[in-house]
Every structure is written in structure tokens, then in C-alpha cells.
Amino acid sequence: MTHHRDLATKICVVCRREFAWRKKWEQVWAEVKFCSERCRRAKVSSSGPPMPSSTDGNADS
Template sequence: MKREPGFKGNKAALPSKPCLVCGRPMSWRKAWARNWDEVRYCSDACRQRKKATP
């Protein structure tokens, strides 16, 4: 069976959670491995659009 060069595994099995601002599902990334529990926003744009908390 021939694989595509960029495919490294079954990404559907990775955990995901919704972004707090836009609600889009965020898939787990290796860069977030150490702080996955603290990741809240899918992008810098959503981080800037977050509501200010008093």
C-alpha cells in the first residue's frame, strides 16, 4: 500500500476541543503536548478577540 509523503498517522484518533471564542474544534498538536490543558484559543486572532475579563 502506497502512502502520501506528508501523512504520518491517523489524525482522527487525536484529542480535540472547541475554541472558547469561535467554537471551532482544535486538534491536538505536538507543539501543545506540554500544555494541552491550558490551550484555549485556536489562533492568535481568536486570542485577540477574547472578551476582557474584569
């Protein structure tokens, strides 16, 4: 059984978070750049507002 710590990882080009290899990316792992569909859409749609940072400390503005 493969453990999470043994999986390959990359850094998302949008949110800069580390993400791990997934079975659905097995054939295209070399081309994977985004950790999620949300980040993929945010990169493609550059005309929209930037994604909020989860570390800015202003949860309720």
C-alpha cells in the same frame, strides 16, 4: 503514524469551532483554550469589534 482522526480535540472558546491537538501544545494541552492566535487576540482584546461570523451569509455588505 498518527492520523488526524485519532488526535484529541477541544472547542475554541471564541469561535466555538473544534480544533485538534498539535505537537507544539504537547506540554500545555490542558491550558489550551483557543484554536488560533487570532482567537486568542480577540479574547484578550475585548475593546475591539467582534469577529465576523463565517455563517451569516452577508459576505459583501
